[in-house]
Amino acid sequence: MAKHRDAKKEALLNRLARIQDDIERLSQLDQTPDISDAIEALISEATELEANIAKLQEATSTRDNAKKARALCYRGLSLDEIAAALAISKSSAHRYCGDIPVDKRRYALPRLTQPVWLDAAKSMLHEGKTRHVIAKELGIPLSRFYRAFERFARM
Known part of the structure; x- marks a missing residue:
């Protein structure tokens, strides 16, 4: 090229x-x-x-873009941020950086506040209701209940 x-x-x-x-x-x-x-x-x-x-x-060459993209990836930027910084597509950024291991936890959104329904769930649990019944009564997915309970109820 x-x-x-x-x-x-x-x-x-x-x-x-x-x-x-x-x-x-x-x-x-x-x-x-x-x-x-x-x-x-x-x-x-x-x-x-x-x-x-x-x-x-x-214009920069593909090799120059790949080097710059990899450097930005090692600095911890996401593929979207790399694509925007170099004015390339996200798929090109993925092609250049796809073999670099990514710490998935870095992308998890931190939940610093407990959900509003957690106190009600705790009281229902103390009443003897199962977690499945509590999640159904609160209208939340069971997986969300388990994640929130593990994160905030054990503190």
Whole structure:
């Protein structure tokens, strides 16, 4: 990909040099409306070529993006954050960083406050109701009940 970009850049530079030579040659001739129009068209094309060359110079190669993405991943950024920082897609970020082990706990949302239903669940448990019945009566998934009870009721 870098070779293709370099070849394209070289072709644009060659075309720009030819345009500049043509502008210089035409400006030495007697100025007629046709020659002035031709010079303006060449100047416009040269401006577009310069903009394209600038874009190519700013573009980073895939290898550079992979190195930057991996460095950001090792710093602990998520794939979404890496994609946004490098202006690449999330799938590209995953392709570059997919083999780096991720600590899944880092992405868990910390629950620092206990749920509002936990006190009612504790009292129901002391009444002798089973956890399945309590979860059903409170209208919450059983797994959520177990997680909250393990996290907050044992404190």
